Amino acid sequence: MKLSFHGADESVTGSCHLIECAGKRVLVDCGLYQGGRELDEENAGPFGFDPGAIDFLLLTHAHLDHCGRIPLLVERGFRGEIIATAATRELARLVMLDAAHLHEEDAERRQRHLSRRGSKEAVAPLYTMLDALNALDRFGRTAVYDQRIELASGIHATFTDAGHILGSASIYLELEEEGRRRTVAFSGDLGNAGRPLLRAPRPPPKCDVAVMETTYGDRRHRPIQNSVEELYSAITDTFSRGGNVIIPTFALERAQELLYYLREGVSIGRLPRTMQVFLDSPMAISATRIFERHPECFDAEVRELFREGGDPFALPGLHFVRTAEQSMAINRLVGGAVIMAGSGMCTGGRVRHHLEHNLWRHEASVVFVGFAARGTLGRSIIDGASQVRLFGQDVQVRAAVHTINGFSAHADRAELAAWHAAVRPEMTCLVHGELEVMRQFKVLLTDTRVEIPVLDQVMDL
Ligand code: ZN
DSSP, rough: OEEESSSSSSSOOOOOOOEEETTTEEEOOOOOOSSSSHHHHHHHHSSSSSSSGGGEEEEOOOOOHHTTTHHHHHHHHHHHHEEEHHHHHHHHHHHHHHHHHHHHHHHHHHHHHHHHOOOOOOOOOOSSSHHHHHHHTTTEEETTTOOOEEETTEEEEEEOOOOOSOOOOEEEEEEEETEEEEEEOOOOOOOTTTTTSSSOOOOSSOSSSSEEEETTTTTTOOHHHHHHHHHHHHHHHHHTOOHHHEOOOOOOHHHHHHHHHHHHHHHTTSTTTTOOEEEOOHHHHHHHHHHOOOGGGGHHHHHHHHTTTTTTEEEEEEEEESSSHHHHHTTTTSSSSSEEOOOOTTSSTTHHHHHHHHOOOOOOOEEEEOOOOOTSSSHHHTTTEEEEEETTEEEESSSEEEOGGGOOOSHHHHHHHHHHHOOOOSSEEEEEEOHHHHHHTTOHHHHOOEEEOOOEEEOOO
């Protein structure tokens, strides 16, 4: 029995872990590395195992850094079964097709650039739409929370609610090989219990080995209500200065959560009814529709709202912006608008246009409501850059920059420690975090052996 680590080791993105047991190979997640050009090359690099030899892929949730290399895995020979919850499957479809589209566009752009300079070099996308469609064909059984699935003789998997995004799961594996039994719990990404929409994470049973995320293992989130208040103030202050509020947002979860809070803000009179809100992201719009199809994933309060025929994501001045023309038309608005656009880390997508048009204005605001990895444009702005590069030109940062961390879809230090205390492992492997953060979190874990694996490290279970 072996456990090996092939991504999100001493770093946050690219989650990928491999279990070998009873002659079978089970992968947990196959995520994309995000943040900068070197990481693009890492994505195209070898997986560290033979994709054709993998029997099962268990997917914890649909974020790109957990599912974004699946099309490449299939292109390189994976023919096994992918198992995920119903909501994850629908969201992963959206995420992988969108990623394939962006990779194709990016390759075309780089090709044009090289050809113009007279280079004969051929640029291929990391993967294509066709690869993503082939990956969709690999989805097999649907995981239901708390129901045990037999993968093969001696290998059982149970998905439990991770409370992180719609459909997200921790995965508990029961392994048996030649009479020896081991249990391994993969946390996946763990949610933050105080948020609306989703239920709190539900830890798997006690396990021998835990593989856990540590994104915010060094900090304590402020109560969500403070963050909501901060958001409302950022919006009303910006409107009184006559500017727009740009919210770089992840299309999944965060966008829907913001719609939920903006709707609340209008209904309690804290935000103006005349406020114009643009959800400028076809992907976030599609994701919102998927959310509306999965009331089973929500907490009791939101399920009740759905039952009464309400829509937690509908507010008066909301505009869904699908086309590029509509998106560009927003650039003409100089004030009074809340513009939510991807990508959350500002690495691509329509938010870059909105930043180009607003970042240099004193009256505007940029509100970050999520994590931005090192090396991304989002992170530079958060870290106080006075000038950034957008579309080949320097843009001054004069807008007010707000970083509101309480919206995090990730558990904080105390919540991670509580999850760990619930699964009580003999050995804990820390993944999905920056190294200093892991070291700080490690000191909390006293009655367990703690490992911080490096890329491609193999452990005997
Ligand atoms: Zn995630």
